[in-house]
Amino acid sequence: MSASPTMSEQWLSTLQNSGYRLTGPRRVIVEIMAACERALGPLELFDLGRKEQPGLGLVTVYRTLEKMEELGLVQRVHQPNGCHMYLPAARGHQHLIICQQCGKAEYFEGEDMEAFFNQVAGEHGFTLREHWLQLFGLCANCK
Amino acid sequence: MSASPTMSEQWLSTLQNSGYRLTGPRRVIVEIMAACERALGPLELFDLGRKEQPGLGLVTVYRTLEKMEELGLVQRVHQPNGCHMYLPAARGHQHLIICQQCGKAEYFEGEDMEAFFNQVAGEHGFTLREHWLQLFGLCANCK
DNA sequence: TGTATAATTGAAAAAGATTTTCATTATCAA
DNA sequence: TTGATAATGAAAATCTTTTTCAATTATACA
Numbered sequence: 225m226s227a228s229p230t231m232s233e234q235w236l237s238t239l240q241n242s243g244y245r246l247t248g249p250r251r252v253i254v255e256i257m258a259a260c261e262r263a264l265g266p267l268e269l270f271d272l273g274r275k276e277q278p279g280l281g282l283v284t285v286y287r288t289l290e291k292m293e294e295l296g297l298v299q300r301v302h303q304p305n306g307c308h309m310y311l312p313a314a315r316g317h318q319h320l321i322i323c324q325q326c327g328k329a330e331y332f333e334g335e336d337m338e339a340f341f342n343q344v345a346g347e348h349g350f351t352l353r354e355h356w357l358q359l360f361g362l363c364a365n366c367k
Numbered sequence: 368m369s370a371s372p373t374m375s376e377q378w379l380s381t382l383q384n385s386g387y388r389l390t391g392p393r394r395v396i397v398e399i400m401a402a403c404e405r406a407l408g409p410l411e412l413f414d415l416g417r418k419e420q421p422g423l424g425l426v427t428v429y430r431t432l433e434k435m436e437e438l439g440l441v442q443r444v445h446q447p448n449g450c451h452m453y454l455p456a457a458r459g460h461q462h463l464i465i466c467q468q469c470g471k472a473e474y475f476e477g478e479d480m481e482a483f484f485n486q487v488a489g490e491h492g493f494t495l496r497e498h499w500l501q502l503f504g505l506c507a508n509c510k
Numbered sequence: 511t512g513t514a515t516a517a518t519t520g521a522a523a524a525a526g527a528t529t530t531t532c533a534t535t536a537t538c539a540a
Numbered sequence: 541t542t543g544a545t546a547a548t549g550a551a552a553a554t555c556t557t558t559t560t561c562a563a564t565t566a567t568a569c570a
Binding site for chain 4: 245246247248265266267282283286306307308
């Protein structure tokens with residue numbers, strides 16, 4: 225029906241082109257994540273995945289998330305409690321604002337921010353290797 | 368010797384004024400954290416503390432850190448692996464640049480950044496409640 | 511279309527960090 | 541000093557994430 229490949233088809237191709245095999249469990253996980261509008265934890269993803277793929281193992285969820293992150297398909301969200309959630313990484317590294325209630329996430333950009341971060345690092349004698357910027361709050365629906 | 372109260376004396380007063388008792392283990396933990404120049408993990412703090420207070424328990428370290436954070440004396444540092452480290456929160460909430468090698472941390476300010484974050488949140492219909500900005504890299508010594 | 515091989519899988523166990531439980535000990539107000 | 545109660549440390553419990561391992565499966569190639 226759709227002329228252009230769907231997001232999950234693109235992701236599956238990326239996995240395959242990177243030398244990973246396409247398997248049932250992997251397809252299911254990729255499909256859920258590619259269509260996801262909010263941050264999901266591994267366990268949530270596992271529960272959703274089991275509906276499609278009853279035998280799915282939690283370990284496979286972790287392993288697939290790891291690969292998707294490595295390929296830049298998915299972005300890790302760090303939570304205050306130390307656990308992680310995952311979001312589609314639509315357009316490379318972006319900054320996030322996340323609803324503390326429902327997990328809804330939106331992306332925002334700050335063009336000049338990266339330059340600013342590099343400048344700050346330089347002023348302190350540091351070489352910058354990674355940066356995190358996450359905003360937490362309540363979305364329009366939850367407040 | 369010192370006319371003005373030391374940092375750790377100030378912290379101990381804060382604890383006491385907040386209704387917490389002053390105990391040996393607590394004093395040791397406070398003294399280490401108040402004098403600390405780099406981010407420490409609970410286990411590191413525990414090891415350092417045991418040198419002063421051999422019977423010290425790891426649980427007490429966690430509980431004391433919790434109280435110090437609650438009182439704004441200490442700031443939690445979120446690590447990529449999900450574990451936490453702690454730093455003196457010298458002047459309220461500040462942004463951090465942390466050495467991935469040695470844990471050395473420096474603070475920086477971005478006066479206009481808080482305003483920017485609020486604006487971003489507003490544009491997305493969010494009410495901002497918390498923000499994280501952490502830079503990771505290598506310090507002058509480690510690179 | 512088989513077939514070999516190497517990647518992938520899921521269960522169970524292990525590893526770590528953090529929290530809870532609980533009996534004992536210590537602080538501090540009266 | 542004493543009594544109420546906060547704080548302590550050990551052990552056990554939780555929870556997330558990782559590792560191990562034998563069985564299964566995708567894929568390249570004959």
